[in-house]
Amino acid sequence: MTPDDFHAALAELGWKQSDFCRMTDTTKNTPSRWATGATPIPGWVPHYLDMALKIRRLAALIEPPKV
Template sequence: MDAEKLKAELAALGWTQRYFSERYGCDQDTVSRWCTGKVPVPAHVGEYFRVVRLAAEILRP
């Protein structure tokens, strides 16, 4: 996952960087660095969003 994909995932869910950082358990500054491309987005972040999408699909009425 790259910075643009991360930003797209956050936007699709309506999540702010702060909301995501609180749920994910990391510092908001870290998420900001990922979103700006200053630091590569770790692969496990992509996996997190994959699980979030699957959960939303399963829970959809």
């Protein structure tokens, strides 16, 4: 996963980096280092974000339409 992929996944989910940190119990500096390319993004991150995106898409299928 590239820093651009990381940003794109967060944007699609509507998350800020702080949201990601809160949900994954990572420090606020960690995703910042990934986003700038200073530190490689660990292999679990794309899997986590992919799972979150799939859940978001599935939830959209069962949510009642907004009136």
